Amino acid sequence: MSRSGSLISIHNLSKSYRVGEVTVEALRGVDLEVAAGEFLSIVGPSGSGKSTLFHILGGLTPPTRGSVSIDGVNLAEMSDAGRTNMRKTKVGFVFQKYNLLPTLTARDNIAIARHIAGKPLEHDAWFSEVLDLLGISGRLDHKPRAMSGGEQQRVAIARAIVNHPAILLADEPTGNLDTKNSDAVLNVLRGLNERLGQTILMITHNPEAAAYGHRIVNMRDGQIVY
């Protein structure tokens, strides 16, 4: 845990990057604390900086200034290799476009996350319960092309949490789904949070989806607004 007792502790976080000759200030001094077991929804318009925050939290890009601490580890002080290593176990991603490997079955898509993390491919009893909760136990031997969007997203959620990450980062997890599948995925996320205590940060445009979280944080112009 960080000094404040939060699982995630963000202080004065800034991120700028260059697009051609223009410098874009994507994040401008963000401060945020997220407690362990919290389900936080981050909402905001396009360009508000929520995806950049998501990428920094996931270790996909380094911050320009400020500190980001997950489970007591400051990402701002990490090298590329350190952040790559952190992604194996500390963070699980769920993307809008599912991002499953198309050549592998659902089972292998989950197994490869275990393999990359250097863990045995066989998952434990806890994960069997998760698969039941996700409702994909009977679909594990299918490849993504044979699955619906909702099923693919639930496989992606299974892959994201198979290594017991400290946080699950979900970027518009229902963005490509119809209402029925959106509800199913959101219920699964809430179920993971309530039953297993999984800390979840979810980015969304959709106020109804955001309402599934314990707390909603609004972002605008690279800052958090309440």
Added chain:
Amino acid sequence: MINKLVLENLKHRPVRTLLSVLAIAIEVTMILTLVGLSRGMLDEAGRRAKGVGADVWIRPPGSSAISFSSAPMSEGLLKFFGEQPHVTVATGTIAQPIGGIDTVTGVDLDKFSRLSGGFRYIAGGPFQTPDDILVDERYAKQNHLEVGSQLKLLNKQWRVCGIFESGKLARLVLPLARLQELTGNTGKLTQIFVKLDDPKRTNEMVRAFKQRLPDYAIYSIEEFTSLFSVNNVPGLKPFIYVVIAISVIVGFLVVFLSMYTAVLERTREIGILKSLGAGPRYILSILLRETFVLAAAGSVLGILFSFGTRWLILEFAGATLTAMITPDWWPTTTIIAVGGAVMGSLYPGWKAIQQDALEALSYE
């Protein structure tokens, strides 16, 4: 797990996989066929030389064992060799190039029979007229000749009077005097064969002949046939190396293009793996294993193809070309193929490693 991903990736793009394997197979086949041809031709020449049945082989001064020189030796030397102790037969032949690497050989059939036991005829028999020609079975098969067929050589029509079993001296045989006359080499010979009363005296007699004729190339038959190797054919080794180099470049380019395309096509997948925590070694390992599978499969297919090229050569050009299967070269060609392929995958691999995870994940 990586192996599973590699195999699934290869299965996912079967045409690209097949083309890559095929290109590497052709690379391997090229090398094996060239080596097989070189060895086969030399082995065949050596076997035919042995089939003559001589103990000592004499070539003109300054000549190499393997050459297509015409007739620079005097026929008078036959008398000299015939008079030497322990010599039972001395006969000579003249070899006339007829295009490419083919030659027609002029033979004194009577003396040649005493030397070698004569040709074993499959059809027909010895010369009946000055315009008769003997051909061996391979030449007859390739050129669809039978006894009585006409054959145009040296601007003349010849009648095939006999077809003999391959493996002795030459494929095309004319009467010695007739060929000497036609080529303006009357009284001249290309090579002389000597048979001794006791083969154990061969080395002793070779030494004696060399003392008397120091400028001539005089070999025991064992020594002579041992010279039929790749190392003794001027330019052959560099030629093989050039073909190997071209093959490696072809393999390199094919794998380079294939893997480069694969990396571009799988940009998003590489991003996914990176988002899961896969490091450079993990990504590179996938590409290198994929390359290795392509190269190994290509090598096996190339080896199988080399049986096919050998069959084609023997079936359609068996009189001119002889090819061997060369298992001792299989590991070498596999190493060459894998090495070229790995080199070809290094830049695509480096590109994959360098890809930014965020950009890769947003790649469409």
